[in-house]
Amino acid sequence: MTLSHVRIVGSGLIGTSIGLGLALKGVGVTMRDSDSRAQGLAEDLIKSPSDLPVDLVILATPIGALKSVIEGEFEANPKAAFIDIGSVKFKVKVEVSTSSLPSSRFLPTHPMAGREVGGAESARADLFQGRPWIVDAQGVDSDVLEKASELIELLGGHKIDLDSSEHDKAVALVSHLPQLVSSLLAKQLTGGEERWLDLAGAGLRDTTRIAGSDAKLWREIVTANSQALTPLLKALQRDLNKLIDSLEDENSVADLINEGQKGRTRIPGKHGGKAREYTFLPIVIEDKPGQLAALFEECAQASVNVEDLTIEHSPGQFTGLITLALSESDAIKLSDHLKSNGWSVHAPKK
Amino acid sequence: MTLSHVRIVGSGLIGTSIGLGLALKGVGVTMRDSDSRAQGLAEDLIKSPSDLPVDLVILATPIGALKSVIEGEFEANPKAAFIDIGSVKFKVKVEVSTSSLPSSRFLPTHPMAGREVGGAESARADLFQGRPWIVDAQGVDSDVLEKASELIELLGGHKIDLDSSEHDKAVALVSHLPQLVSSLLAKQLTGGEERWLDLAGAGLRDTTRIAGSDAKLWREIVTANSQALTPLLKALQRDLNKLIDSLEDENSVADLINEGQKGRTRIPGKHGGKAREYTFLPIVIEDKPGQLAALFEECAQASVNVEDLTIEHSPGQFTGLITLALSESDAIKLSDHLKSNGWSVHAPKK
Known part of the structure; x- marks a missing residue:
């Protein structure tokens, strides 16, 4: 691990969620906010102080406030890597290009995660788990990109390179x-x-x-x-x-x-695949423990790959309906296998 | 209980869900559909036959198909009460008024429940729990209204009187x-x-x-x-x-x-709504065949009842996130069991 002390300027939902996630991984975190209430709450939630030099500064303010913090942060941490987390990237690049922070020291990023509620109080350490995190690495120093990549990995995000426009x-x-x-x-x-x-x-x-x-x-x-x-x-x-x-x-x-x-x-499901590529196989099971395990044991025996599944089951209902999503050929194979073993399999649907 | 045998014409999502809910309460149910595949699946899920005379006919077809079924159903069940479940009420009233079914024997109703997926395979007995069920009782015989009211109560719905327009x-x-x-x-x-x-x-x-x-x-x-x-x-x-x-x-x-x-x-909260109170247990698994079977084998060993589950998986990611919905006590039991067997279990969420 190279990240030891991350400074997060802006203690809103995203900034505080990053802080929480990093603290969980043992990284030192300093939270800042122009609103002392937000900063206090974030500090109280995170509690991961550090006296080491800052190696990464995360600009997590609204875009409109970037200008007012960049100069001071760069002056105080001239060797640090800088990233932002704003929802719009082209405008942010323009803001940085007119500041004293060299563009090569700044990686524009955008974690595609959020909630309809904002603020430090809504923050969660797992906000970025499995979510895309966009970076525009063009012209950025490799050590800056490395630090950002480590950050994204620590938080469980999935780095995607994309040009800002x-x-x-x-x-x-x-x-x-x-x-x-x-x-x-x-x-x-x-x-x-x-x-x-x-x-x-x-x-x-x-x-x-x-x-x-x-x-x-x-x-x-x-x-x-x-x-x-x-x-x-x-x-x-x-x-x-x-x-x-x-x-x-x-x-x-x-x-x-x-x-x-x-x-x-067109919105991707599992594996970026499209839901419409699956064939859906409905199976009526008795509602008792062990039925799902038995069903998946059959799937393993039939060597089919279950891509997704839903369970329809109401409290107190005596049957449950499992719908498995599979490739068309796997659906046919599994349907035959289950029928010959006495399962109540219904006609597959595309 | 006065309802003994309900005939449901239309084995789609709503018709089949009504049938499932009634069967749970011991009411005899006959399912019909012009599509034999839908009817077969509905019958297999419901299994609640009856030889008694039909006391309530539920017209659960699309509005456009009402005309073609009303005459035959009224001729076969002249003493039964009739209701429909269509999403638009004024047009349905007009359709009935031009049929031989007297308006006094027909209650226009609309259960405000549904899913984005349709068909018998998506049906659930608790679809109407805590949901509004609108009736327009003007000019309708009291025995018809009574039977419909009993139906709505049995299914956990919340009867609301509202003029059709x-x-x-x-x-x-x-x-x-x-x-x-x-x-x-x-x-x-x-x-x-x-x-x-x-x-x-x-x-x-x-x-x-x-x-x-x-x-x-x-x-x-x-x-x-x-x-x-x-x-x-x-x-x-x-x-x-x-x-x-x-x-x-x-x-x-x-x-x-x-x-x-x-x-x-302005959208009301959960008042009247009987939300299912599950605890959600997130488990990170490796994305490879056999993992689901192994997980459900653990569930069977722990003797817990999985009520629902979701699979989250992002493009290019080598892990998947399974979230199991269980009762609170089962969630705790399973969490302990999985942890002691080396699974990556995260904190349960209500």
Whole structure:
């Protein structure tokens, strides 16, 4: 381990979560924040002091506050590596290029992790586990990249190299557009009767969950990335206009739902594979301990690879339904194997 | 108990879930479907036959198929009570009024429960637990209302009286609008680079989850409820247009996020909802064949009952995260058992 003392400037959700994760791994952490309450809470949560020189400074402030901290941090820690964690990368690179911090000492990064709640109090050490962590290593010193790579590895993140301007387009689509759409939808709820809202189900809850996000954070992200967002919002506008014009036409509505399904299946599942590539095999089992183990023992005997599975089971119900996701050939192989051993296997579905 | 034999016409998600729930309570259930595969799976899951006369017929087909089943069902079961479970009520009332089934023998109902996955294979007996179940009892015979009320109570639903036209406005806002918005958003994903989608997080997954819904079902619901949906979509259109025009203005963007937060907080919490109280146990496993079987073998050895599970796995990662849902005591028992056998178990979460 080379990281011994990491200084995190900004004790919000991301900064504090990084601190928590590093402290767990025995790395010394100093937390800073212009808000003494946030800094105090973060320090209290993390408790991993160090007297060693700072080897990595993490700029975890809002983008708008970067300018005001960079100069002082670089002066105090001239040998340290620097990274940021901002949601928009091109604008951050511009900010750094006009500061005294050399671009070669600064790695723009973006951990693709977050919660709809913010602040040090929402921080969690495992926030980055298994999540992509984007870096733009072009022109950056190798020791800076090494320290950042170690950080990402310690926190369980998955490093991905991506050019900053491509990054900004990608997050506009997969993160910023969903945020704005969720807010637009949730805003419509301000107009309904209160008793109507009593009928809300999981669909409304899920689609509006991120509408609970912090306005201060998002007004900055959206305006900083307006260039990449504009064409996406205009495409959405065209589709909405078309929907309104053809709301009574079953085929047009079905086309939209089908296109939505198509888009939805592009979101990767396990192994980056697409859910639609799997064949789903439903198996009715008795609801008693040992049935799942017995089923997976059969899977091992049949030498098939289970990619995913769901269990449908209600408390008190006497049967459970296991749906296994497999390749098509494995589904056929397993179905035959299970049937010949007396399992209640139903027809596979694509 | 007065309900002894319920006939369910339509073995989709809702029909089969009703059947499962009734069978648990000892009520005889006959499942029917024009698709013999769906009917066979529903019968296999439910197994609660009855030779008694049918006292309640549940029309659980798509709205478009109602006409074709009502006449035959009424002729075969002239003394039975009839209800439907359709998502739009005014149009259903019109359909019944032009059939030979007297309006006084038919109660329009709508259980506000569903999943983005359909079909008998996705059914669960507890689908209606704590969920609103709307009825429009105006002009309906008291014995019909009594049977329906008993049904709703048996399934754990929460009966709400609502006039059909107000129902249609309410569901347009809390159910149909979110569906269309989710599809509109997910459709935009068809335009992105594939590697951008690798960066998707929980926000995108949640906002587009219901975009996976069935096009056949939704084209019917949307067109049947276009009158209530149109003003909502136009309000959304105005807000989207305004956003596009002021994307670089931090205050306007913050206003939208704040309005969205306001709308979001109008969704009631879990009151009346009977959330399943599981404890979630995260386990990091190596991503190789046989690991799941080995894990479930441990579960069997520890004699714990796994209620549900999810598999999280990121592209290129060599480990996977399995989260098991168990009762609190089983979670503690299993956690101890797994740890003593060298598994990488993390702290359970409620």
